[in-house]
Amino acid sequence: MSQTSTPAIASRSALVLFSGGQDSATCLAWALNRFERVETVGFDYGQRHHVEMDARQQVRSGVHEDFPVWGERLGEDFVIDLSGYGAIAESALTADRAIEMEANGLPSTFVPGRNLVFLTVASALAYRRGHGVLVGGMCETDYSGYPDCRRETIDAMQSALGLGLDTALSIATPLMHLDKAQTWALADELGGATLTDLIEEASHTCYRGERGARHDWGYGCDDCPACELRARGHAAWKAGVSA
Numbered sequence: 001m002s003q004t005s006t007p008a009i010a011s012r013s014a015l016v017l018f019s020g021g022q023d024s025a026t027c028l029a030w031a032l033n034r035f036e037r038v039e040t041v042g043f044d045y046g047q048r049h050h051v052e053m054d055a056r057q058q059v060r061s062g063v064h065e066d067f068p069v070w071g072e073r074l075g076e077d078f079v080i081d082l083s084g085y086g087a088i089a090e091s092a093l094t095a096d097r098a099i100e101m102e103a104n105g106l107p108s109t110f111v112p113g114r115n116l117v118f119l120t121v122a123s124a125l126a127y128r129r130g131h132g133v134l135v136g137g138m139c140e141t142d143y144s145g146y147p148d149c150r151r152e153t154i155d156a157m158q159s160a161l162g163l164g165l166d167t168a169l170s171i172a173t174p175l176m177h178l179d180k181a182q183t184w185a186l187a188d189e190l191g192g193a194t195l196t197d198l199i200e201e202a203s204h205t206c207y208r209g210e211r212g213a214r215h216d217w218g219y220g221c222d223d224c225p226a227c228e229l230r231a232r233g234h235a236a237w238k239a240g241v242s243a
Contacts, residue, residue: 011132013037017122020055021205022230023137023175026183029190030174031135032070039075039129041122045082051211055204062198080121115148123161123169132168139175151176180233205230
C-alpha cells in the first residue's frame with residue numbers, strides 16, 4: 001500500500017486527530033502499528049450529533065480489548081472545546097440546515113477552516129506532549145470537495161506550524177490518496193476482521209447522527225453523502241475492487 005502522502009517520520013510518538021469515524025479509526029490503527037506511543041485528540045466544535053463523541057470512546061475501548069499490543073501503546077485521550085469556533089463556522093454539521101450543494105460549489109456540510117483549526121490546536125497539544133507527528137484522516141480521493149482536505153493544504157499547514165513552533169512537526173495523512181474501498185482494505189491489512197468488525201460496529205460517520213439502523217457497513221441513515229461513500233466503499237472492498 002503506497003504511503004506517498006506520508007512525510008518522512010523520525011518521531012517515536014504521534015498524536016491522532018480522532019473523531020470516532022471510519023477514517024480516523026483506521027488512522028488510529030495505522031499509528032498504533034507504527035509508533036511506540038500514541039495519544040488521541042478530539043474536538044467538540046458544536047456538532048449537531050454528539051454520537052461521534054461516544055463513538056470515539058467505543059473505538060478506543062475496542063482497541064484496548066481486542067489488540068493488547070496496541071492497547072499498551074495507546075495513551076491518553078484529550079477533548080478540546082471548540083464550540084465557539086463551531087458557532088461562527090456554521091454549516092449543516094453544526095446547525096439545522098439541509099444537506100445540499102451551495103452556490104460556491106461546496107456542500108453545506110463544509111465547516112470553513114475546520115482542519116486548519118484542528119491542526120493548529122492539535123499542534124499546540126503535540127508540542128506540549130512531546131509528539132513529533134500529527135496523524136489525520138484527510139483524503140482528497142473520496143471526499144466532498146473540501147479544500148482543507150487536500151494534501152497541498154496540509155503541506156502548507158505543516159510548513160506554517162513548523163515555523164510557528166520552531167520545531168519539526170510532520171502531518172501524516174495515510175488515507176490521502178486512498179478511496180473508501182482501499183481504506184477498508186487498509187484496516188483489514190492492519191487488524192484483520194477484528195478491526196474491520198470494530199469499525200463497522202463502533203465508529204460513526206453519518207452526517208445525520210443516525211444509530212438506529214445497522215447495515216453491513218455499520219450504522220447510519222444510508223442516504224447522506226458520508227453514508228453513501230462508506231457504503232459504496234464497503235461493498236467494493238467486499239467485492240475485491242476499488243470504488
